[in-house]
Amino acid sequence: MKPDHGVTVHVADCAKTFADGTRALEPVTLDIARGETVVLLGPSGCGKTTMLRLIAGLEQPDPGGRILFNDADVTAVPIERRNVGMVFQSYALFPNMTVAENIGYGLKIRGVARTERAARVAELVALTGIEGLEHRRIDQLSGGQRQRVALARAVAVRPSALLLDEPLTALDAALRERLRAELNRLLRTLGITTIYVTHDQAEAMALGDRIVVMRKGAIAQAGTPREIYFAPQNRFVAEFIGAANIVEAECRDGALALPGGRLPLANGAAGAVVAMIRPESITVTAPDGAGLAGRVDAVSFVGDRQRLTVAGAAAKPLQVDAPNSFLVKTGDRVGLKVDASAVRLLPDERS
Amino acid sequence: MRDRLIFTAQLAFTLLVAAFLIVPAALSMTAGVTQNYFRGIRSGLTLDWVAQVWDLYADTILRSFVIALATLGVTLVIGVPAAYALYVRGGRIARTVEEIITLPLAIPGLAIALALLLTYGNFSDFRRSWLFILVGHVIFTLPFMVRSVIAVFAATDVRTLDEGAASLGASPWRRFRDVIVPNARPGILAGALMVVTLSLGEFNLTWMLHTPLTKTLPVGLADSYASMRLEVASAYTLVFFVMIIPLLVAMQVFAGWGGRSAAR
Amino acid sequence: MSLRTFLSLCLLPLAVAVIAFFILPMARLVAVGAAGPHGVAEYAAILVDPRYRGTLINTVLLAAATTAATLVIATIAGLFLQRHRFPGRAVLVALLTFPLAFPGVVVGFMIILLAGRQGLIGDITLELFGDKQVWAYSMQGLFLGYLYFSIPRVILTIMAAVEKLDPSLEEAARALGAGPWAVMRDVVLPALTPAFIASGAIAFATAMGAFGTAFTLATDIDVLPMLIYTEFTLSANIATAAALSVGLGLVAWAILALARSVAGNTVAAAG
Numbered sequence: 108m109k110p111d112h113g114v115t116v117h118v119a120d121c122a123k124t125f126a127d128g129t130r131a132l133e134p135v136t137l138d139i140a141r142g143e144t145v146v147l148l149g150p151s152g153c154g155k156t157t158m159l160r161l162i163a164g165l166e167q168p169d170p171g172g173r174i175l176f177n178d179a180d181v182t183a184v185p186i187e188r189r190n191v192g193m194v195f196q197s198y199a200l201f202p203n204m205t206v207a208e209n210i211g212y213g214l215k216i217r218g219v220a221r222t223e224r225a226a227r228v229a230e231l232v233a234l235t236g237i238e239g240l241e242h243r244r245i246d247q248l249s250g251g252q253r254q255r256v257a258l259a260r261a262v263a264v265r266p267s268a269l270l271l272d273e274p275l276t277a278l279d280a281a282l283r284e285r286l287r288a289e290l291n292r293l294l295r296t297l298g299i300t301t302i303y304v305t306h307d308q309a310e311a312m313a314l315g316d317r318i319v320v321m322r323k324g325a326i327a328q329a330g331t332p333r334e335i336y337f338a339p340q341n342r343f344v345a346e347f348i349g350a351a352n353i354v355e356a357e358c359r360d361g362a363l364a365l366p367g368g369r370l371p372l373a374n375g376a377a378g379a380v381v382a383m384i385r386p387e388s389i390t391v392t393a394p395d396g397a398g399l400a401g402r403v404d405a406v407s408f409v410g411d412r413q414r415l416t417v418a419g420a421a422a423k424p425l426q427v428d429a430p431n432s433f434l435v436k437t438g439d440r441v442g443l444k445v446d447a448s449a450v451r452l453l454p455d456e457r458s
Numbered sequence: 459m460r461d462r463l464i465f466t467a468q469l470a471f472t473l474l475v476a477a478f479l480i481v482p483a484a485l486s487m488t489a490g491v492t493q494n495y496f497r498g499i500r501s502g503l504t505l506d507w508v509a510q511v512w513d514l515y516a517d518t519i520l521r522s523f524v525i526a527l528a529t530l531g532v533t534l535v536i537g538v539p540a541a542y543a544l545y546v547r548g549g550r551i552a553r554t555v556e557e558i559i560t561l562p563l564a565i566p567g568l569a570i571a572l573a574l575l576l577t578y579g580n581f582s583d584f585r586r587s588w589l590f591i592l593v594g595h596v597i598f599t600l601p602f603m604v605r606s607v608i609a610v611f612a613a614t615d616v617r618t619l620d621e622g623a624a625s626l627g628a629s630p631w632r633r634f635r636d637v638i639v640p641n642a643r644p645g646i647l648a649g650a651l652m653v654v655t656l657s658l659g660e661f662n663l664t665w666m667l668h669t670p671l672t673k674t675l676p677v678g679l680a681d682s683y684a685s686m687r688l689e690v691a692s693a694y695t696l697v698f699f700v701m702i703i704p705l706l707v708a709m710q711v712f713a714g715w716g717g718r719s720a721a722r
Numbered sequence: 723m724s725l726r727t728f729l730s731l732c733l734l735p736l737a738v739a740v741i742a743f744f745i746l747p748m749a750r751l752v753a754v755g756a757a758g759p760h761g762v763a764e765y766a767a768i769l770v771d772p773r774y775r776g777t778l779i780n781t782v783l784l785a786a787a788t789t790a791a792t793l794v795i796a797t798i799a800g801l802f803l804q805r806h807r808f809p810g811r812a813v814l815v816a817l818l819t820f821p822l823a824f825p826g827v828v829v830g831f832m833i834i835l836l837a838g839r840q841g842l843i844g845d846i847t848l849e850l851f852g853d854k855q856v857w858a859y860s861m862q863g864l865f866l867g868y869l870y871f872s873i874p875r876v877i878l879t880i881m882a883a884v885e886k887l888d889p890s891l892e893e894a895a896r897a898l899g900a901g902p903w904a905v906m907r908d909v910v911l912p913a914l915t916p917a918f919i920a921s922g923a924i925a926f927a928t929a930m931g932a933f934g935t936a937f938t939l940a941t942d943i944d945v946l947p948m949l950i951y952t953e954f955t956l957s958a959n960i961a962t963a964a965a966l967s968v969g970l971g972l973v974a975w976a977i978l979a980l981a982r983s984v985a986g987n988t989v990a991a992a993g
Contacts, residue, residue: 165893186896199894203912212908213898264898464902468802475799476817479870482832483821485842495840536739539732546729555733559740564975565748566931568947569967572954573747576754576964593743600739630728659825661934666951676934680827683938688840695831706823 111142113300114176114267116162121172122324123157131157133324134172144294144301146315148308149347154324155304156272162302163270164189176267192261192299194271198253200245206256207232207241213264231259234293250278251286258290262297269294269301275310287313308348312336320344342453345383352389353453354382354421363450367420368399373447381453386414386426388449391433397442401425403435417441487699489692507693515678515694519701522675525588526657529595533603533653536596538646541607542638546617556608560601567662570597574667588672594663599656603649610645648712655705659698675701751964758961767962768969774949781946784861785929788868789922792876795869796921797914800880815881822874826867826934833867833939834858859940867935872925879924883917916984923981927974946970 116139123132132154139145147155160166162174164186173182181189200209207228214224232238235255240248248256254274261269275283275290291314294301305311311318312332319329320343328335328344339345342353354370356363358380363370372382394400401420406413413431418424420443427443435441490508493501512519544552562570574594579585611617619641623633639646661676668677675698682691756762768774803815821829837843838858847855857863887910895905933947946966954963 163897165896186893187899187901190899191897193894193897195890195894197888197890199888199890201891201895201909201912203908203915212895212900216899216904260894260898465806468798472799472802472814472818475795475873476814478836479821479873480817481842482835485835486831489835532739536735540736543729543732546725555736558745559736561975562744564927564978565971566933566947566967566974568931568933568950569751569971570744570747572950572963572967573751574743576960577747577750596739597744600736604736630725634728634732655823659823659828661825661827662932665934665937666954676825676827679825679831680934680938683827683831683834691831695828698828702823703820706820 110298111140111300112298113141113269115139115141115178116268116300116302117173117175117178118158118162119173119175121158121161121168121174123154123161123166123172124169131324132161132168135324135326137319137326137329139300139302141300142298144303144314144316146303146305146311146318147321148305148311148315148318149321149327150306152323153321155306155321157324158321159270159272159302159304162268163191163193190264190267192264192266192269194254194257194261194269194274196273196276198257198274198277200253200256200260202245205242205244206237206248209245209256210259210263212260217264227263228259231263234262234296235259236289251282254278254286258293262299266299269297269299271301271303273305274303275307276305283310290314312348320347338451339383339453342381342383342456345451345453350386350426352384352386352421352425354384354423354425356380356382356421365399365421367401367443368397370399370445370450371447372450372452374452376452379455381455383451383453384425384445384449386428388445389425389427390444391415391427391429391435392442392444394440394442397444399443399445400440401443403437403439403441406435406437415441417443483699486692486695489689490696491693492689495688495692507689508697510690511682511694511697514690515675515682518673518678519675519697521588521673522658525592525595525674526654528592529599529657530650530653532592532596533600534646534650537600537603537649538607538639538642539634541604541611541642541645542634544604545608545611546620556601556604559604562597563601567594567598567660568666570594571663571666586669586671591664591667591672591674594667595657595660598660598663599653602652602656603646606649606652607642607645610642610648614641616641644712648709651705651709651712655702655709658702658705752968755961755965755968758959758965760961764961764965765969768966774966777944777946777949780861780944781930784865784868784945785926787865788872788929789925791865791869792872792925793918793922796873796876796880797918800877801884801910803877804881804884818877819874821870822878824871826871826932826936827938829867829870830935830938832870833863833935837863837866859943861943863939864936864943864945867939868925868929868932871932871935872928875928876921876925879917879921880914883914887913919984920981923977927977930977931970931974 116137118135118137120134120136121132122130122134124130135154135158137145137158147158149155157166161168161172164181164184168174168182173180175181176189201212204212207225210231211224211228214227219227228241232241235258237252237255237259240252240256245253245256254277257274275286278286287310294314303311303314315332317329317331318335320327320335322343328340330338335344335348339348339351345351345353354363354365356365356379358364358372358376358378361372363372363380363382399420401417403415404418404424405416407415411431413429413433413435415427415429415435416424417427425443429435488499489495491503491505492499493504493506544555571594574590578590584590616638619637620633623637628636659676660674661680664674664677665680668674673681679691679694679698682694686694755764758764760767768778799818803811803818821832824832835841836858837856839856841856841858844854844856847853857866891909891913892905895909900908931947933951936943936945936948937951947970950963950966950970953959953966
């Protein structure tokens with residue numbers, strides 16, 4: 108059971124318009140429970156970093172917006188007094204201080220005695236696995252080491268909330284994967300209310316208790332990773348997380364009428380619908396006797412499976428996952444089978 | 459509230475500093491056109507003092523221009539090809555040469571002037587002509603021209619252009635004329651502005667090198683501060699400002715266009 | 723013609739000019755400095771002879787005071803101007819950097835207008851206190867003069883450095899609870915240190931070697947450039963003047979070389 112420390116964060120109707128007129132955030136409302144890790148996910152420009160900075164206290168929401176920590180209104184409280192721990196994308200480590208001095212800086216500001224400070228720094232050095240680096244200068248550290256120092260520094264002051272702004276983006280792919288796992292373990296151990304900003308959906312799925320998908324300054328959907336993945340509420344979320352086939356077709360007699368056949372649906376929908384089907388939910392079969400069939404246009408070997416592009420089944424080509432044992436080549440005809448419950452209907456946003 | 463106080467205090471401080479710098483300059487400019495400095499503007503505006511300055515110092519003003527333009531000419535002829543050679547050569551030798559030509563900026567003008575006097579003081583014809591002053595100005599302003607041109611070369615990757623022209627069969631001289639110099643124009647212009655401005659205002663070297671017959675504007679200024687009444691000295695200073703400010707503005711505008719801002 | 727030949731031709735005029743009119747004369751200066759009645763010992767005179775040493779100390783103290791005062795003033799004004807935008811800011815910046823090209827003589831005149839016998843400050847103090855304050859023709863006047871031409875230079879350098887500061891460092895310090903003074907002390911000023919060293923060195927070297935300002939204010943101010951001048955023109959102690967010049971040149975060059983190794987680009991003194 109994950110410990111829960113920190114505060115509850117309530118963002119109420121917060122919008123943000125910058126001085127040059129850019130509208131970075133439409134009025135959003137969000138509740139974050141104590142000890143929860145919430146990931147703000149979205150493409151660049153969606154407002155996720157702005158939201159993080161509002162919660163941090165580096166920006167002020169437009170009039171009418173409020174930020175509450177544990178039901179106390181902190182909207183007017185500047186960041187120096189919000190007691191948040193913040194990890195910046197560039198880490199923002201102080202070049203004029205050693206690693207130990209960086210980690211202890213927040214404690215020094217709070218007037219913690221030297222011995223106590225040293226003890227706490229040692230504790231964090233052990234927690235983040237950077238023993239031996241205490242007296243190094245910042246420019247002598249590698250990217251991964253800097254990330255860990257930044258984390259240690261933010262956590263040292265026992266913050267009410269931990270705010271991370273794309274902390275893994277500055278690292279190369281292999282390092283990122285490794286550190287992601289470590290970060291996950293650390294966040295679970297600490298159990299502090301955490302708000303994590305990223306554009307990488309794999310990171311979001313791995314780290315978040317809940318994911319808040321954002322787009323153009325508004326929340327597109329908030330939910331657990333499974334909810335977001337299996338039950339996206341709109342096309343944007345469906346396409347942003349994982350691969351998705353979006354099929355627009357007429358539903359007649361409980362099934363989608365497609366160029367390549369029919370696809371039965373679970374719910375009694377009728378008329379024009381927008382359906383989403385994940386590639387891994389489509390099973391490939393022999394073409395004869397299948398309710399839905401198409402022609403293989405491309406075969407991609409991904410490693411643990413094959414990704415087929417099948418044309419002719421629906422109006423647009425479908426991405427279909429097939430096991431490596433299924434022998435297929437370009438030009439072959441294949442049958443497709445989809446379990447009715449794996450077809451998700453999305454709201455029609457064309458109107 | 460505290461932020462407002464800090465802002466106002468800083469603003470007041472900065473205004474005070476600006477006043478320290480500007481007030482005497484403004485005073486001198488008005489004094490140059492005021493009938494009587496002690497009675498202030500009330501005594502009336504006049505161009506008499508400026509006219510007097512022209513009578514007394516027209517030849518020094520003209521000479522300053524001649525020297526400035528000559529300095530420009532010489533630094534162009536010496537400096538631009540040298541900048542090219544240094545840029546292409548690169549390496550330690552180029553850096554050492556750059557260091558050497560920049561030395562005159564570190565050494566006080568007084569010392570350089572003394573050195574020149576000791577070495578060439580006996581060639582009386584040379585010593586007594588304005589060419590002697592020209593020499594000092596060239597040595598002092600050369601590094602600015604060279605650095606300015608090299609900076610432009612580096613910023614626009616002239617080396618690649620040069621190689622492109624060479625691959626098309628152009629000889630070194632043709633390349634220099636058709637490719638190098640035209641592409642160096644912003645640097646040459648920026649350097650030219652610097653050279654002329656510096657030459658017009660140069661005093662430390664010139665004071666030691668001048669003779670009563672080869673005075674320049676700053677030398678004249680020193681004379682007038684010492685021996686003329688305040689209004690005449692101010693009028694002369696005003697003439698100097700009028701000459702130098704357009705050049706300064708041109709340099710600022712130029713620097714804003716992406717030329718390197720030269721730290722004087 | 724080959725590239726090598728062409729490049730050598732390009733460098734030839736420069737080489738001739740610099741050797742003939744700089745290297746040779748400087749060598750001669752060094753030689754003359756050692757050719758006087760005291761021989762090479764003349765070079766030590768600057769440290770040994772109490773009169774010269776006094777002048778040296780004066781000059782160093784004055785240059786140091788100028789540098790310190792200029793850095794403080796320029797940092798306060800520079801930080802303020804770079805960090806705030808308000809109507810009239812561009813004008814204020816232009817006003818503060820406008821005296822950049824004034825030669826030392828003109829600066830001397832500015833000081834006379836401010837604090838000389840007929841100066842503004844004298845008039846004001848006469849009105850207020852009945853006592854006319856005249857500072858221009860002494861060390862205080864020279865100090866003001868050096869401030870006058872150092873401030874514009876240093877402000878520009880500081881403003882450029884402030885512009886390059888990484889805002890996320892200050893935000894990180896604030897996130898850790900640091901108030902404005904702590905942020906200034908622990909993050910901003912340390913980050914500006916290279917700029918301080920570079921511009922401080924220029925200010926120091928320029929003040930050490932400045933002649934025009936001192937000359938305009940009074941010929942009896944006891945600083946090294948004036949001493950060199952009087953030794954040469956009034957006392958005809960050529961060897962002394964030469965030796966002192968070389969010494970002054972070396973000190974100025976050394977300081978600038980030090981600044982360059984910290985700042986990484988070429989810096990120059992002028993004035």
